[in-house]
Amino acid sequence: MANFDVFNGDADGICALHQLRLAEPRDSVLVTGVKRDIALLRNVSATAGDRVTALDISLDKNRDALLSLLAQGAEVTYVDHHFAGDIPAHPALRAVIDTAPGTCTSLLVDGMLAGRYRAWAVAAAFGDNQAESALRAAAPLNLSEVQLTALRELGECLNYNAYGDSVEDLHFHPAELYRQLHGYADPFRFMSEAPAFATLKRGYNADMGMVHALVPPWVYPGGAVYLLPNLPWARRVSGVFGNHLAQIEASLAHAVLTHKPDGGYVVSVRAPLDNPGGADELCRQFESGGGRKSAAGINHLPESEVERFLALFSSAFMGVRPSCLSELISPYGGELVNLMAEGARRDALLHEAATLPALTLNPRQLCDLELLLNGALSPLRGYMCRADYQGVVTDMRLADGSFWPMPIVLDVTETLAPGSRVVLRDSGGSALAVLTVDESWPADKVLEARQVYGTDLADHPGMAFLHSLGSHYAGGLVEGLNLPHRADFTALRLSPGTLRERFARAGRSRVVAFQPHHIMHRAQFEFTRHCAAENDAGLLIQAFADELPEPQYFTRMRCYQALLPYYPAGLAELSLLPLASRPAGVRAVLWQAIVARNYGCSHFIIGGDAGAGEMRRGSDALAPGQILPLAEHFAAIGVEAIVFPRMVYAPDLAQYLPEEYLPAGQASAVLSAQDLRQRLDDGREDIPHWASFPEVVAELHKLRPMRMQRGFTVFFTGLSGAGKTTLSQALDLKLMELTGRPVTLLDGDVVRTLLSSGLSFSKADRDLNIRRMGFIAGEITRHGGITICAPIAPYRETRQAVRDMISEWGGFFEVHVSTSLEVCEARDPKGLYAKARAGIIKEFTGVSDPYEAPHNPEVSINTGDVGVEEAVARIVHTLQAAGYLA
Numbered sequence: 001m002a003n004f005d006v007f008n009g010d011a012d013g014i015c016a017l018h019q020l021r022l023a024e025p026r027d028s029v030l031v032t033g034v035k036r037d038i039a040l041l042r043n044v045s046a047t048a049g050d051r052v053t054a055l056d057i058s059l060d061k062n063r064d065a066l067l068s069l070l071a072q073g074a075e076v077t078y079v080d081h082h083f084a085g086d087i088p089a090h091p092a093l094r095a096v097i098d099t100a101p102g103t104c105t106s107l108l109v110d111g112m113l114a115g116r117y118r119a120w121a122v123a124a125a126f127g128d129n130q131a132e133s134a135l136r137a138a139a140p141l142n143l144s145e146v147q148l149t150a151l152r153e154l155g156e157c158l159n160y161n162a163y164g165d166s167v168e169d170l171h172f173h174p175a176e177l178y179r180q181l182h183g184y185a186d187p188f189r190f191m192s193e194a195p196a197f198a199t200l201k202r203g204y205n206a207d208m209g210m211v212h213a214l215v216p217p218w219v220y221p222g223g224a225v226y227l228l229p230n231l232p233w234a235r236r237v238s239g240v241f242g243n244h245l246a247q248i249e250a251s252l253a254h255a256v257l258t259h260k261p262d263g264g265y266v267v268s269v270r271a272p273l274d275n276p277g278g279a280d281e282l283c284r285q286f287e288s289g290g291g292r293k294s295a296a297g298i299n300h301l302p303e304s305e306v307e308r309f310l311a312l313f314s315s316a317f318m319g320v321r322p323s324c325l326s327e328l329i330s331p332y333g334g335e336l337v338n339l340m341a342e343g344a345r346r347d348a349l350l351h352e353a354a355t356l357p358a359l360t361l362n363p364r365q366l367c368d369l370e371l372l373l374n375g376a377l378s379p380l381r382g383y384m385c386r387a388d389y390q391g392v393v394t395d396m397r398l399a400d401g402s403f404w405p406m407p408i409v410l411d412v413t414e415t416l417a418p419g420s421r422v423v424l425r426d427s428g429g430s431a432l433a434v435l436t437v438d439e440s441w442p443a444d445k446v447l448e449a450r451q452v453y454g455t456d457l458a459d460h461p462g463m464a465f466l467h468s469l470g471s472h473y474a475g476g477l478v479e480g481l482n483l484p485h486r487a488d489f490t491a492l493r494l495s496p497g498t499l500r501e502r503f504a505r506a507g508r509s510r511v512v513a514f515q516p517h518h519i520m521h522r523a524q525f526e527f528t529r530h531c532a533a534e535n536d537a538g539l540l541i542q543a544f545a546d547e548l549p550e551p552q553y554f555t556r557m558r559c560y561q562a563l564l565p566y567y568p569a570g571l572a573e574l575s576l577l578p579l580a581s582r583p584a585g586v587r588a589v590l591w592q593a594i595v596a597r598n599y600g601c602s603h604f605i606i607g608g609d610a611g612a613g614e615m616r617r618g619s620d621a622l623a624p625g626q627i628l629p630l631a632e633h634f635a636a637i638g639v640e641a642i643v644f645p646r647m648v649y650a651p652d653l654a655q656y657l658p659e660e661y662l663p664a665g666q667a668s669a670v671l672s673a674q675d676l677r678q679r680l681d682d683g684r685e686d687i688p689h690w691a692s693f694p695e696v697v698a699e700l701h702k703l704r705p706m707r708m709q710r711g712f713t714v715f716f717t718g719l720s721g722a723g724k725t726t727l728s729q730a731l732d733l734k735l736m737e738l739t740g741r742p743v744t745l746l747d748g749d750v751v752r753t754l755l756s757s758g759l760s761f762s763k764a765d766r767d768l769n770i771r772r773m774g775f776i777a778g779e780i781t782r783h784g785g786i787t788i789c790a791p792i793a794p795y796r797e798t799r800q801a802v803r804d805m806i807s808e809w810g811g812f813f814e815v816h817v818s819t820s821l822e823v824c825e826a827r828d829p830k831g832l833y834a835k836a837r838a839g840i841i842k843e844f845t846g847v848s849d850p851y852e853a854p855h856n857p858e859v860s861i862n863t864g865d866v867g868v869e870e871a872v873a874r875i876v877h878t879l880q881a882a883g884y885l886a
């Protein structure tokens, strides 16, 4: 005779079995699964005389299997509180089924056991979101508040463990969790002693932290529908989250849609706690739906059924709810400017544009124009005229007295006639806008550098920026014809209008802006999430899209995209910001805050970008003493400033926090950008999860593969006849032997006959020759290839330029073939030295032209002393030591 204990994997199923087996111990086969796995009886192969106990799984969903077990002669005890339909009458079936909203299976078992082990039933009732029933059942136990709270926590944690798409998502297989429980008759001892409980509690807190600031994408008068991403934490918390919502807003119904790994959604529905009914009816209208009156779910809701579900949900729960109108921050100056011409006006302008003089905008000017056209620079309606410009430069005020920190003018190379009209084009010739010139004047860059960029220094980046501008400025109104054409990440190029609409639809009244220039790691993620939660706000990540499309840019964007699913669903929006940044310290920050406001943001995070060194704090983004005056200016802008603190990770607390809040004695950890780079270079997988997300690290690995997979260039330099060609050819063969990768050999002679034919041996031509070679080597290195260059390359400065160009993409190894002039001349393999000495060849390196030996080459080889094999071995060794060869 065999025993089978079949039970739902949630708190109610596990506790019900635990109570029963404490009272009536029995060796049994355990049959269970994730909470949604309710058709469990079919997994039981019992025969005559076997005893089957089924707990907390709907009889209706197990009807066929039950009938077949009974037909086999098994004896079945069935205890449950879910929809049962007709209960079969059979002498071998003992059914204790009650579908009343206030009960649960553990309470039914508790009734069967006359209250023995009641505390477990209380925990289960809490876990099943039946707090009132739990308290009623607990009354005779005379528990303290602390004990009641503990039982609630126990129920919630046990219940939480059961949610997931499959048992892989769970912390414990429910059968294993039951076994862990089994040693404890006293739930309080279980909580204080069992490591399993500590694990669940930690997991629960971490997962609930993720949903803390969720905002529902669908809101109805009677309830709200939330969306969770396709990630294990989301699958784990989906059901518990429903209970949590039910408790915090008892008058409303809630549904949580969780993306499933293979498409579609798992759905949890909770009826309002104040009026518990209707959840099961709603869910049963879908093929895989079922449950109880107050809490029900759908195992698989296909994408195509979402609309139908939303319609049924909103009509099932028609309660009255105060409408939550969005009170998004207004645009700066009150109104969102839209400079795009439409309809007949646009047609007329397009027609006129064909006849107008044109200005072709550079990438920076394109960014400025795009922000003007889409309203991000509201209330500006064009480029500033002189009075506005001067007010802004000297006093941060427009002519009308309103605050504005950054000059926005069109820089040109000569004065434009007032009243004239100019068409602004992109480099492809598309007409973007028509400017009516109001004023044009010569730029006073010295004044602007001092006032706006706070500098007189020639090498200040602000000065370089100003010098990149034309010598004159023009101001005047702009009418838009086309937004600058952008081919990359088009779905992320959202205008202020579009974003405002999205925020309003989501019922947002507050939005925090974060404008990163660099990759966001865990510290940035945690702080931004925290800011949004603390301010009951959404988050807008405004990724700067102002650089030329370098590979780093694409990596950056892909990293932001990879990060998004980690935010609670609906919390964060990612959008590209076509803002050409200015190295103007405080003024730049203030300007960017105005732009953020126009995009709908009420809060603005200052600093926090993970730059070349370590993560920059808000205070590091600005010079000391600049933070305080900011407050006043932010007040003028109407946006709340949040200064990014130095975030540290506290391993013992398993969380990030600002360093200043780190409790005394707590250890802290920070992974510096340098350390991260080093680990990436070494191909190490051990980048801690607290430092960055694996998806982000994977993107970085793509951009910066480990050295072994990266391209490199071996650059020989030395006199004619020194042995460059001989060594490079031998190295070429060796590298192919060792790596199996193709190698490109660019010999001085060969390059001169093909790429640089016609070039002389003057200094200028030699430089050009080497730069060409360097460019090609750089391209090959960039794409992960191996290149060997073997020119004379007599000038140090040129070799350094090539080194700089190539090191950006991969390894650069300078090999000085230092064979002496005497030896080279004695060899004179091509008879060139003889000709040079005879004056037949002019400007011959070493004889009548200079050779600047390298100061710090990676390798130095004098082929007068060192044989070819030994020389190649030395180079290979250097490449290995640097990690580029195995």
Ligand SMILES: Nc1ncnc2c1ncn2[C@@H]1O[C@H](COP(=O)(O)OS(=O)(=O)O)[C@@H](OP(=O)(O)O)[C@H]1O
Binding pocket: 719, 720, 721, 724, 725, 748, 749, 752, 761, 765, 766, 767, 769, 770, 790, 791, 792, 793, 794, 830, 832, 841, 842, 843, 844, 845, 849
């Ligand atoms: N005036 C003069 N000076 C130096 N070399 C001369 C000159 N005229 C011709 N040659 C031949 O050109 C080869 C050097 O070309 P490179 O392109 O390597 O020279 S450079 O790096 O641009 O200085 C060099 O090849 P190698 O002997 O292999 O070095 C010479 O064969």
Ligand SMILES: Nc1ncnc2c1ncn2[C@@H]1O[C@H](COP(=O)(O)OP(=O)(O)O)[C@@H](O)[C@H]1O
Binding pocket: 718, 719, 720, 721, 722, 723, 724, 725, 726, 727, 790, 827, 829, 863, 864, 866, 867, 868
């Ligand atoms: N150890 C050595 N390494 C390289 N070349 C050597 C060595 N010993 C003698 N030679 C000879 O020196 C000459 C070097 O010429 P080459 O490789 O064309 O020099 P480069 O390319 O620097 O002008 C060849 O004739 C080569 O056979």
